[in-house]
Amino acid sequence: MINNIVINIEGLTKTYDKFTAVDEISFTVNEGEVFALLGPNGAGKTTTVEIIECLKTPDKGKVEIFGIDLKDKKKQNDVKRKIGVMPQNFNAFDWLTVKENLEYFKDLYSSKISTDELINRVGLGEKMNSMYKTLSGGTKQRVGIAISLINEPELLFLDEPTAGLDPQARRETWNLIRKLKEQGKTIFLTTHYMEEAQELSDRILIIIEGKIVAGGSPNELIENYGGNKSVILKNCNKKILEDRGIKYETGMENQIQIIFDNNEQLFNILSAVTDDPNVEIEIKKPNLDEAFLNLTGRRINAEGLAK
Amino acid sequence: MRTASIIFTVFKGHFKAWRRNKTTLFWTLAFPLLLMLLFGGLFSLQSDKMDLYIENNDMNQNNPSMASLRIIQLINQTDSFNIEDDEGNLEEQTRTIVIPKNFESRLEEGNSSIKLIMDESHQTFPRTSSLINGVINSMNVEKQGVEQPIVLIQEQISSNDISFIEFFVPGVVGIAIMSTGIFGTIGTNTKYRKNGVIKKLATTPLSKFEWIIGLVLYHMLIGIISTSVILIVAVLVFDINMILNPVIIILIISGALTFPGVGMIISTVVREEEEADAAGNVVTFPMLFLSGTFFPLETMPTFIQAFARILPLTYLNNGLREIMVYGNYQAALWNCSIVFVIGIIAIAIAMKVTKWTDL
Numbered sequence: 001m002i003n004n005i006v007i008n009i010e011g012l013t014k015t016y017d018k019f020t021a022v023d024e025i026s027f028t029v030n031e032g033e034v035f036a037l038l039g040p041n042g043a044g045k046t047t048t049v050e051i052i053e054c055l056k057t058p059d060k061g062k063v064e065i066f067g068i069d070l071k072d073k074k075k076q077n078d079v080k081r082k083i084g085v086m087p088q089n090f091n092a093f094d095w096l097t098v099k100e101n102l103e104y105f106k107d108l109y110s111s112k113i114s115t116d117e118l119i120n121r122v123g124l125g126e127k128m129n130s131m132y133k134t135l136s137g138g139t140k141q142r143v144g145i146a147i148s149l150i151n152e153p154e155l156l157f158l159d160e161p162t163a164g165l166d167p168q169a170r171r172e173t174w175n176l177i178r179k180l181k182e183q184g185k186t187i188f189l190t191t192h193y194m195e196e197a198q199e200l201s202d203r204i205l206i207i208i209e210g211k212i213v214a215g216g217s218p219n220e221l222i223e224n225y226g227g228n229k230s231v232i233l234k235n236c237n238k239k240i241l242e243d244r245g246i247k248y249e250t251g252m253e254n255q256i257q258i259i260f261d262n263n264e265q266l267f268n269i270l271s272a273v274t275d276d277p278n279v280e281i282e283i284k285k286p287n288l289d290e291a292f293l294n295l296t297g298r299r300i301n302a303e304g305l306a307k
Numbered sequence: 308m309r310t311a312s313i314i315f316t317v318f319k320g321h322f323k324a325w326r327r328n329k330t331t332l333f334w335t336l337a338f339p340l341l342l343m344l345l346f347g348g349l350f351s352l353q354s355d356k357m358d359l360y361i362e363n364n365d366m367n368q369n370n371p372s373m374a375s376l377r378i379i380q381l382i383n384q385t386d387s388f389n390i391e392d393d394e395g396n397l398e399e400q401t402r403t404i405v406i407p408k409n410f411e412s413r414l415e416e417g418n419s420s421i422k423l424i425m426d427e428s429h430q431t432f433p434r435t436s437s438l439i440n441g442v443i444n445s446m447n448v449e450k451q452g453v454e455q456p457i458v459l460i461q462e463q464i465s466s467n468d469i470s471f472i473e474f475f476v477p478g479v480v481g482i483a484i485m486s487t488g489i490f491g492t493i494g495t496n497t498k499y500r501k502n503g504v505i506k507k508l509a510t511t512p513l514s515k516f517e518w519i520i521g522l523v524l525y526h527m528l529i530g531i532i533s534t535s536v537i538l539i540v541a542v543l544v545f546d547i548n549m550i551l552n553p554v555i556i557i558l559i560i561s562g563a564l565t566f567p568g569v570g571m572i573i574s575t576v577v578r579e580e581e582e583a584d585a586a587g588n589v590v591t592f593p594m595l596f597l598s599g600t601f602f603p604l605e606t607m608p609t610f611i612q613a614f615a616r617i618l619p620l621t622y623l624n625n626g627l628r629e630i631m632v633y634g635n636y637q638a639a640l641w642n643c644s645i646v647f648v649i650g651i652i653a654i655a656i657a658m659k660v661t662k663w664t665d666l
C-alpha cells in the first residue's frame with residue numbers, strides 16, 4: 001500500500017569531491033517499523049540519513065518523506081517539523097541543564113509538550129537539573145533521544161544511538177527504542193552493531209561502500225546469508241567420524257567442524273561421539289554476525305553482488 | 308513573532324552559558340579589568356605634578372619684579388606643578404598663569420590680579436584653581452593691611468589634554484568588545500560545529516539567520532555589561548569623570564555587529580577548535596596595538612596611521628573616547644556610523660558564508 005510508506009528513496013547518490021559515499025541506493029521505509037541501516041565504518045550510513053534529514057544535498061536521486069519531495073527546499077521546513085533527529089555523536093548545550101536543553105529545543109519548535117513528562121518518559125528524572133556537560137555518555141544519548149522527541153515526531157532518526165555505550169546503558173537504550181516503537185513511531189536506525197540491528201529491527205538494509213548489499217528481516221538475512229548450521233568438536237578421534245562416513249573439516253587447534261542441515265544428521269554426529277567423555281561439543285547456529293561476515297567478506301561479497 | 312521568540316531562545320541560551328562558564332566570564336570581565344588596572348596603575352605611578360606655564364609680564368629692565376618672583380616661589384612651594392617658562396605656544400598649554408605688567412605696583416594700590424587660563428571642565432581644574440587660590444591667599448596674608456590686593460581671574464580655554472587613564476579607559480572598553488566578539492563567536496561556532504550542536508540545530512526549524520541574530524544580540528548585552536563594569540571600576544579606582552550618554556550604547560551595538568561578524572566569517576575557515584584561538588589572535592593582535600588603545604594614533608608613524616584607518620577598532624575607540632572623554636557627540640556619531648556600516652557589511656557576509664547544512 002502506497003500510503004504507509006513514509007520514506008521513499010530512489011537512485012540516491014552523494015559524492016564528496018570525487019569519492020562516492022552513497023552510490024545509487026533505493027529503498028523504502030514503512031510506517032511503524034524499526035528500520036536499520038547496518039554497515040561498517042564509512043559505509044555511507046550517516047551520509048544517507050543526513051540527506052533524508054535535509055542536512056545534506058544529494059547529487060542525484062529522489063528522496064520523499066511523507067510524500068514530500070525534498071527537492072522542494074521550501075517544503076523542507078514542513079519535513080523538519082515532522083521528524084525527530086539524533087545525529088551521530090550527539091551533543092547538546094554543555095552549560096544548560098537537561099531540562100533547559102529540552103526547553104530550548106521545545107521553544108525552537110513552539111512545541112506544547114510537557115518537558116517534565118518527557119523527562120520522566122525517557123527516565124531522566126534524576127538528572128533533570130544536572131548540567132549537560134557533567135552527564136555520562138549513556139545519559140547524554142538519552143537526552144539526545146528526548147530532544148529528538150520534543151516535537152512529537154512520527155518519524156525518528158537515530159544515528160548510532162548506542163555507539164560507545166557500556167552493555168548496561170546499551171540495553172536501556174534498546175528498551176527505550178522498543179517502547180517508542182510500541183507507541184507507533186517509525187524509527188530509522190543506523191548502526192554497526194549486528195546485535196542491535198537483530199534485536200530491534202523489523203527490517204535491515206546492509207550497506208557497504210555506499211552500496212546496498214542485502215536487505216530483509218533479520219530472519220530472512222540469516223536464512224539467506226547466515227551460512228550453515230554446524231557442530232564443532234574438540235578432542236575428538238577423527239577415526240570414529242571416518243568410520244561412520246561423516247565428512248568434516250579440521251580447523252585450528254585440532255577443532256573439527258561438521259556442517260549439517262537437519263536434526264537427523266545432527267543426531268548421527270552426536271551419537272558417534274557420545275561414548276567419549278573427553279569430547280567437547282558446540283553447536284553453531286547461523287546468526288546475523290555470520291550473515292554479515294559472509295556479506296562483507298571479499299569472496300562472498302563478490303558472489304553476492306554478482307547474483 | 309515566531310522568529311522573535313526563537314531568536315530570544317538562542318539569545319537566552321548563550322547568555323546562560325556565558326554566566327555559568329568561568330572561562331568566558333574571565334575573558335569578558337576580568338581580563339579587561341586586569342588590563343586597565345595594570346596599565347592604569349603603572350602610568351599613574353609617574354609624577355603627578357601638573358605642568359604649569361607661567362608668563363611673567365611684570366618686568367623691570369628685563370628683570371622680573373620682586374612680587375612676581377615671590378608668587379612664582381609660592382607656586383613652586385606647593386610642590387604640585389612643573390613650572391615651565393620656556394617660550395611655547397600658549398594655545399597648547401593646559402594651564403597658564405599670566406602675571407600682568409604692573410603686578411607689583413598695583414599690588415601696593417590693592418587692586419592687582421593674576422590670570423589663570425584653563426579649561427573649567429578639565430579634570431584637574433578644581434585642584435589647580437584651589438592651589439593657585441591658596442597661593443594668592445598666602446600672598447595676601449603677607450600683604451596685611453591691604454584689602455584683597457590680588458584676585459584670581461579665570462580665562463576659559465578649551466583643552467584637549469587628558470590623562471593617560473582617561474585616554475585608556477575607552478580603549479579598554481573597545482578591546483573588551485572586540486575580543487569578546489571575535490574570540491567568542493569563533494569559539495562558539497567551531498565548538499558547536501565540531502560537537503554536532505549546529506547539526507542538531509539545523510534539523511529544527513531554527514534558521515541560520517535566527518541563530519546569527521541571537522548571537523549578535525547576546526554580544527550586545529555582554530558588551531553593555533562589560534562596559535558598565537569597566538566604567539564603574541575605572542571611576543571608583545581612578546577617580547575620573549566619564550561622560551555617560553546613549554551614544555555609548557549605540558557604539559557598543561555597532562561593535563557587537565562588527566566583531567562577532569568578523570568572528571563568524573573567520574570561523575567558516577577555521578576547522579578545528581585548536582586553530583580558533585590562533586586565528587582570533589591573528590586578527591585581534593594588530594588591532595590591539597594599532598587602533599589607538601594604548602597610545603594616540605597621532606604619535607605613530609604615518610604608515611601605521613594609514614593602516615589603522617582600515618581597522619574597525621580604531622573607529623570604535625575614537626567614538627568611545629570622543630563621547631566619554633570629550634563629550635563630542637558629532638565626532639562620536641561619525642565614528643559610530645563607520646563602525647555600524649562595517650558591522651552591517653560583516654554580518655551580511657557572515658550570513659552568506661556561514662554554512663548551516665552540508666557541513
Ligand SMILES: Nc1ncnc2c1ncn2[C@@H]1O[C@H](COP(=O)(O)OP(=O)(O)OP(=O)(O)O)[C@@H](O)[C@H]1O
Binds near residue numbers: 088
Ligand atoms: N563531509 C565529508 N567530506 C568528505 N568525505 C566525507 C564527508 N563525510 C563523510 N565522508 C566520507 O564518506 C564516507 C561515508 O561516510 P559516512 O559518515 O556516511 O559513513 P558511516 O557509514 O556513517 O560511517 P560511521 O560508522 O563511521 O559513522 C566515509 O568514507 C567518509 O570518510
Ligand SMILES: [Mg+2]
Binds near residue numbers: 047159160
Ligand atoms: Mg555514521
